Amino acid sequence: MAKLGFNDPAFQTSTRPPQAPQSYAAQTYPGGPAAGQQSPGLVPPPAANLENLYSAPSADAVDTGRMTIEDTIHKTLATFAVLLVAAAAGWFVTTMNPGMGLGIAVVGAIAGFVLGLVNSFKRMPGAGLVLAYSAAQGVFVGAFSLWMEMAFPGIVLQATLATLAVVGVTLALFASGKVRTSPRMxxxxxxASLGYLVFSLVNVGFMVFGQNIPFGNGTFGDLAWGARSIEIMGMPLGVIIGILAVLMAAYMLVMDFEFVQNGARNGAPRKLGWKASFGIVATVIWIYVEILRIIAILRGND
Incomplete structure (x- = not known):
């Protein structure tokens, strides 16, 4: 019985008489010898053609249709640009009309949450979904930041600098190879992130309906998921929870960087760059909001 694969013509021996080797000297090139003229051997293309080949730009992500680090960076910057513009709009509207700002912030938060789930479960979300998520979250972040700034002047600048520090350190450690993910971790x-998400949603539900989470104290700390009335080793429980959340977010940021690196290395479809940019922006937003909470709790205790 024939073995699988060996009936393929590629594995069979040909019974035809051997063919004479093709003479490359018979081929002509622009600027080379004319047909019928003798040539000592293979005639290369003219030097002008070779110069054009070497001077041509290398194929980019658009040409190859494959994911690259540079193309993903461009997509991420575009996503952050939409986020910042929407955040500025949310800040401005809330300044002019706090009631309207509250409304659009709630709508932005809900829309961002729904679009975040869609982008998370969709294998290759497009630019429209990712940019729409960024715009919705930007409106929420802008309005929420203004409320925090009115309660604690200077907190937005502090949180922004701290967020940049966390992201910068995480990126530097990843680029140096000192931080990598593991399947178990x-x-x-x-x-833990899923559990924290459920906890946050329950906490928001309590606040929306005018109830206090069991370990809250009924002050502005509840708006920031506070838990300032319970301390562990002299540190408010809300701060401990916030620090753990920032550490989880930093680890997920490493996962995002690895996703980009592996996708570019393995030649993943270019469209996956939008999913990578979504992951990075969503994680940075999480870090920023958590740092806002931590600073608000600490300053609220002063």
């Missing part, structure tokens, strides 16, 4: 962080 990834499972732990994903489970």
């Amino acid at each position: 990834t499972k732990i962080v994903l489970i």
Whole structure:
């Protein structure tokens, strides 16, 4: 019985008489010898053609249709640009009309949450979905930042600088190869993040309906998921929870960087760059909001 694959013509021996080797000297090139003229051997293309080949730009992500680090950076910058513009709009509207600002902030938060779920479960979300998520979250972040700034002047600048520091340090450690993910740690962080998401949603539900989370104290700290009335080793519980959340977000940022690196290395479809940019922007927003909370709790205790 024939073995699988060996009936393919590629594995069979040809019974035809051997063919004479093709003479490359018979081929002509622009600027080379004319047909019928003798040539000592293979005639290369003219030097002008070779110069054009070497001077031509290398193929980019558009030409190859593959994911590259540079193309993903461009997509991420575009996503951040939309986020900042929407945040400025949310800040401005809230300044002019706090009631309207509250309304659009709630709408932005809900729309951002729904679009975030869609982008997370969709294998290759397009530019429209990712930029729409960034715009919705930007409106929420802008309005929320203004409320925090009115309660604690200077807090937005502090949180922004701290966020840049966390992202910069994480990127530097990843680029140096000192920080990498592991399958076991990834499972732990994903489970913990899911639990924290459920906790945050329940906490928001309590606040919306005018109730206090059991360990809250009924002050502005509840708006920031505070928990200032309970301390562990002299540190408010809300601060401890916030620090753990920032550490989880930093780990997920490393996961985002690895996603970009592996996608570019393995020649993933170019469209996956939008999913990578979504992951990075969503994680940075999470870090910023958590740092806002931590600073608000600490300054609220002063």
